[in-house]
Amino acid sequence: MRTIALINQKGGVGKTTTAANLGAALAEAGRRVVLVDLDPQGNLTLHLGVQLDGVGAATSYRVLVGEAPFADAVYPTGVERLSIVPTDIDLSGAELELASAFGRETLLRDAVKKWVDAHQEAHGEDPADYLILDCPPSLGLLAVNGLAAVREVFLAVQTEFFALQGLTKLMDIVELVKSRLHPELEITGIVPCLYDSRLRLAREVLAEVREFFPGLVFAQTIGTNVKLAEAPSFGKTILEYAPSSPGARDYRGLAQLVIAQEPQD
């Protein structure tokens, strides 16, 4: 099972949109995908139209505080082979609540490991092919939990000026998690989001990002396309809402490049 955190502390760069639509495109291509909403805003949960069945439902918050096993928090979406661990409003208190918990940085990793081990035990295979985490726009305890729980990091990067400033800080945090919690952690992909090739600024920033991360920036850019911004209001992925739009094409293209990275057994 590939485990990937979609992260960038810069806000509004396309993390959630990429989690939902890359997840859907990988599922369409036959992969079993579990998405995890680690952002207290709950945008991913809303994007996929997941309604939680009342108080006490298993969510990413309950998994973190140890009140629910990971397996109980995996819900189906309307898309075949695509499921989600949703979040609710309680997650916004988690950072302060867990600040003094024992093993606070690896709560999610431990919960995921139990889920995978139990599934391996019962079925002789991993519970999914991809585990993709949607992180909040900050580098606090939730983001650290996300990084400690995965082996791969994808940065969603908007091709605008502020994008470059935050990248060194992000790499510092990834290095910190790698050296202290998780030696196998690697940045394995940079997704250029909200890209408008007509803008000189966008082309310049993309060129700088490619220089900064040689060989890691996916050739497939995700163009700015209003259908991608409309789809969440219908609780749908772009593949359901506008399957022949440029946004759907871009995310299918990205999924192919992600699949091409898979280790050939």
Add this chain to the structure above:
Amino acid sequence: MRTIALINQKGGVGKTTTAANLGAALAEAGRRVVLVDLDPQGNLTLHLGVQLDGVGAATSYRVLVGEAPFADAVYPTGVERLSIVPTDIDLSGAELELASAFGRETLLRDAVKKWVDAHQEAHGEDPADYLILDCPPSLGLLAVNGLAAVREVFLAVQTEFFALQGLTKLMDIVELVKSRLHPELEITGIVPCLYDSRLRLAREVLAEVREFFPGLVFAQTIGTNVKLAEAPSFGKTILEYAPSSPGARDYRGLAQLVIAQEPQD
């Protein structure tokens, strides 16, 4: 002195762009403006091209941890009547570092009060006409410090679907700060940012925001305009970089509406 926090936990909605350019437009109109960068990303500091003079410089972080008085952290920008309290990388550790500090929610308020009182004492007037805080895209301790230190809240809202989801949570936090820390706190303005009137989605979301906050949404929308995204890469406000662009016009228009809210003595 009017004190205003620009906040929204949704990322990338135009908080920093509004802090820099509304600040500049108010300064151009003759107001004395102090901006405070409360976001560990430091985008506002970068936007205004402020270079900190080496280790130990007074920053918003040092003010929060009590190592520097507020007055020492107010730096000039290239714009007349516009100054800034910058931030540096240390601020990203502040949330966890201050989690158990005594009076952790009102550190900024107390520092600002000392600055205002001392200035009143020495000069018989407030040190500025406007204090505007740029908040990070989260609702943790930094945002709470911001809310506790001001009497007014402006929400920067991108006219896209996710914008609506976070607003109720934001209002909950404002109410919480109002009831527990600061009874005079009020939401006094909603700034529609990154608005493209050609998009049906944008028009629909704007209409919903106007319904949600009757009478609070500024008539002046801030249109999407690439010059606004380019200006920060030159360390300039839109008024310096492209003074006759639609972006400059929009922020001047907003400043007039903000000035029109001033209490008539």
